[in-house]
Amino acid sequence: MRVRRVVADNPSPYTGPGTNTWIVEGDPVAVVIDPGPDDDRHLAAIEERLAGAAVGAILVTHSHPDHLPLAARLGDRHHANVLRYPELGEGDLVQLGKVRLRALHTPGHASDHLCFLQEEDRAVFTGDLVLGKGSTMITYPDGDMAAYLHSLDRLLEVRPSILFPGHWDPVEDPLPKLEEYKRHRLDREEQVLRALAEGPSDSAELTRRVYASEISGEQLLRAAEMTLQAHLRKLVEEGRVRSEGSLYSLP
Ligand SMILES: [Zn+2]
Structure with a gap:
């Protein structure tokens, strides 16, 4: 080809x-x-x-x-x-x-x-x-x-x-890259769960807890919040996070 x-x-x-x-x-x-x-x-x-x-x-x-x-x-x-x-x-x-x-x-x-x-x-x-x-x-x-x-x-x-x-x-070298991509998402998921262990939070506050050390600037933080919401939806569907109104917490 x-x-x-x-x-x-x-x-x-x-x-x-x-x-x-x-x-x-x-x-x-x-x-x-x-x-x-x-x-x-x-x-x-x-x-x-x-x-x-x-x-x-x-x-x-x-x-x-x-x-x-x-x-x-x-x-x-x-x-x-x-x-x-x-x-x-x-x-x-x-x-x-x-x-x-x-x-x-x-x-x-x-x-x-x-x-x-x-x-x-x-x-x-x-x-x-x-x-x-x-x-x-x-x-x-x-x-x-x-x-x-x-x-x-x-x-x-x-x-x-x-x-x-x-x-x-x-x-x-695709296989290590694909494994790295999976690990990155699963590590992020662990970070979200750890951040929620600090107490119930809405997604904006959670974004600050998870991404504060990596990202600055409102626009990038808002984009990160949308990614974080995608993580939250998965965790809620799996029963690993509870959602009530705009607040998320550990069950
Ligand atoms: Zn695209």
Whole structure:
């Protein structure tokens, strides 16, 4: 499989250097994964990388604004279908010439999240399930921590040899990375439980207890609070945390 990357010019604390648009070269057509934000220069950069090749299909890992919007214009130009959840679901195969990609439904970061597995090379396009660096956002209410952990397990089952993430560089040693991602979430869960042992609290106060030493700035703290709420929902559903109005406590 030959893969090329075009990085969109949308760097931020959440998108890293920018969104990765992946071009899987096929014969006679290419497949584009995650066209990115609707941006003229990014569209021109993708066309330049395609070097005249036709696009047979456009696959989108999830509908967030840094991954999906350019799909419509790119699809129109190439008369190519845009495929994403729920048109594609767990196990569905996209085959175009020599390109074969299997969809894995991997909710958690977003409820409509898919990864795409190229089975021969066990290469996985991971969208925002796993990033090349740092950790991904699981934000309540669309983000679902229990689903996210299941999705990491789903990816581990595939025993991937390389990950092509939605942001930052490819992950050449996926298994330790996936284990690290799981450990990070489970460690965070332990921190939430320890913070609740100090006494009942609402999610804003809990966020300060858990993240104060790591994060400063209102905007990042608010984002952290949404992640913390995703942890709380999982813990409440598991009966490990009690919720009453806006207050959380240990049972
Ligand atoms: Zn996303």
